[in-house]
Amino acid sequence: MSYYLLKEEEIFDLHQKYCLVKGIIRTLMSCDRTDPKIEEMLKKHREYLVQLWQVMNMPTNMLKTPENREEVLKAYEAINDAEHIYTRLTSTSPSPSVGTLARLRNSLKNLFKKN
Secondary structure: OOOOOOOOHHHHHHHHHHHHHHHHHHHHHOOOOOOOOHHHHHHHHHHOOOOHHHHHHHHHHHHOOHHHHHHHHHHHHHHHHHHHHHHHOOOOOOHHHHHHHHHHHHHHHHHHHHH
């Protein structure tokens, strides 16, 4: 297999992301579908999955020209940029108690180290 348009590592990266997003969608499908947050997350995951599929299959029917290589690389970079936006939109914020627990744990460690 020729890796002119996308390198082997890039194709592997796209495939890994594709499988991960498919798994997330399957998990979300089993959740409460009446919750608007779940529906919104499901919609965003599906959009990202379609983008991944399109970029994964771009090199299939394209000639190996420098122009096509540039087009595929731009699409690949757009996927990586979208990943950062996508994870920011769909990830949950950390619990405020996590910082408090970490400070308490560190205080206790320091207390026992001194004795």
